Amino acid sequence: MARTQGSHSDITGPRVREAALHLFARHGYAAVSMRKIAAEVGVQAGALYNYTPDKQTLLFELMRAHMEELLAAWDAATPPPEAGVRAALEAFTRFHIRFNTRRADAVFVSYMELRNLDPENFNVIEGLRRDYETRLEAILRRGVAEGRFAVAEPRIGAMALIAMLTGVNTWFRERGRLSLAEVEALYWDMVRRAVANQG
Amino acid sequence: MARTQGSHSDITGPRVREAALHLFARHGYAAVSMRKIAAEVGVQAGALYNYTPDKQTLLFELMRAHMEELLAAWDAATPPPEAGVRAALEAFTRFHIRFNTRRADAVFVSYMELRNLDPENFNVIEGLRRDYETRLEAILRRGVAEGRFAVAEPRIGAMALIAMLTGVNTWFRERGRLSLAEVEALYWDMVRRAVANQG
DNA sequence: GGTTTATCTGAACATCCGTTCAAATCAAGG
DNA sequence: CCTTGATTTGAACGGATGTTCAGATAAACC
Structure with a gap:
């Protein structure tokens, strides 16, 4: 036996990535075998x-x-500079929560499986992560420069805020007590005050 | 051949746990074999x-x-109630950073390997984690009750703050630019303002 | 409808896995 | 010094691992 009915690269390719992402998130990279991914797709391991x-x-x-x-x-969701630095920070906060809760598996894998990357692959992912942190850091720096924020160490402040926001993923459930909008509002309130100048 | 010189349960036992903790933190539970742990201890796998x-x-x-x-x-480091709720929050913040940075491996394993626990074991660890979160939640609730803190959702606030504080572990290095005391001060500043009532 | 090409199977490869256990060895007590 | 019991070895177990590849089959094209 060999090629099965309906088989096609355009279909199987995405399904392989979906299955791998889901299984990696659930059980971890090292605990998931190629055969298990193949079984989830409905194919033999060699086909992967x-x-x-x-x-x-x-x-x-x-x-x-x-x-x-x-x-x-x-980058596509960044407000224009003239909207002000406060609007930028609010946009970042809400964007991060919304994007990350919608892609919980990918977020989980991208954080948990760093240690399973080859050194060169690790450096690539780490660079992208730094890029993202730098986006927030720039907002904080601008806020400080404009006298609107008080953040002694913008780089560390950025990492602290991102850690707090990403933490939503550990408890948020789509059909839970709080809607995504309510969660966004709660966290924006904390973020706003954590960096605010007045007070 | 069999029992080697100097072998003793009081020595080997802790060394097994140390080696396992270190290797689990570095490579992940599923990626570390009993033979690798044994090799780190200097013993055959069966001895584990x-x-x-x-x-x-x-x-x-x-x-x-x-x-x-x-x-x-x-619990041993909790300030007495008469020290006030603000002192309790500051103590928690500083304690969490200090304790967790000193035990980075154990913190990492206890968070990353949850999915590799059998269901009953998972429930035990999850219960302990909830206990810890509840300690902070209680501080926030007291602060709200006394009119000193403004936290709309104390349980979520507690998880948010813990996530932020635990994030220190991802970048803090003992011999880095900032001392532990400076890091504590930076984070306490953010925590204080994130829950503060005035402003 | 026949040919080509992309896709998949199924078996095979050497290697590693967690765990068990009889036999061997060392440390301790009398 | 000899016995007893704790500790470790080394081999073995059935099974799983990532990866390769010749051969088989279905889809696409003329």
Whole structure:
């Protein structure tokens, strides 16, 4: 036996990545075998190698795609400078929560599986992560320069805020007590006060 | 050949746990074999089973020990009620940063390897984690009740602050630009303002 | 309808996995 | 010094691992 009915690269490729992302998020990269990914797709393990040269690259590409989509999405959602630095910070806060809760699997994998990346792959992902942190850092710096924010260490402030916002993923559930809009409002309130100048 | 010189349970037991904690933190539970742990200790794989019934229990006991030490250490460091709620929050902030940076491996494992726990073991660790969050939540609630803090959702506020504080572990290095005391001060400043009533 | 090409199967590869256990060895107590 | 008990070795177990590849099959094109 060999090629099955309905088989097609345009269909199987995305399904492989979906299955891998889901399984990696749930059980971890090292605990998920190529055979398990193949079973989830409904295919034999060997067929996966039409879509990735190896398991490591499959992980890396998932993480890279996520980080690049994150950066592109934020760059597309960044308010114009004339909207003011406060609007920029609010936009970042809400964007981060919204984007990350909608892609919980990719966020989880991109953070948890860093240690399973080859050194060169790790450096790429780490660079993208730094890029993203720098976006927020720039907002904080501008706010300080304009006398609107009080942040002694903008780089550390950026990392602290991102850690806080990403933490939403550990408890937020779509059908929970609080809507996404309510969660955004709660966190924006904390972010705003954490960096505010007055008070 | 068999028993080697200098072998003793009192020595090997802790060394097994140390090696396991270090390797689990560095490479992840699933990626670390019993043979690798044994090699780090300088022993054959079979000898590990004098100190743990199986690999799963070894992981679980590391996590349980860490969480219980965390709770005991905070309970021992909690300021008396008459010191005031603000002092309690500052003490928690500083305690969390100090304790967690000193035990980075255990913190990392206790968070990252949750998904590798058997369901019943997971429930135990999750319960301990909730206990710890509840300690901070209680401080926030008291602050709100006394009119000193403004926190709309104390449970979520507690999780948000803990996420922010734990984030220190991702970048803090003992010999970095900032001392632990400086980091504590930076974060306490952000925590204080994030929950403050005035402003 | 016949040919080509993309896609998949199924078996095979060497290697590693967690765990068990009899036999061997060392430390401690009398 | 000899016995007893704790500790470790080394081999073995069945099974899972990532990856390769010749052969089989379905889809696409003429």
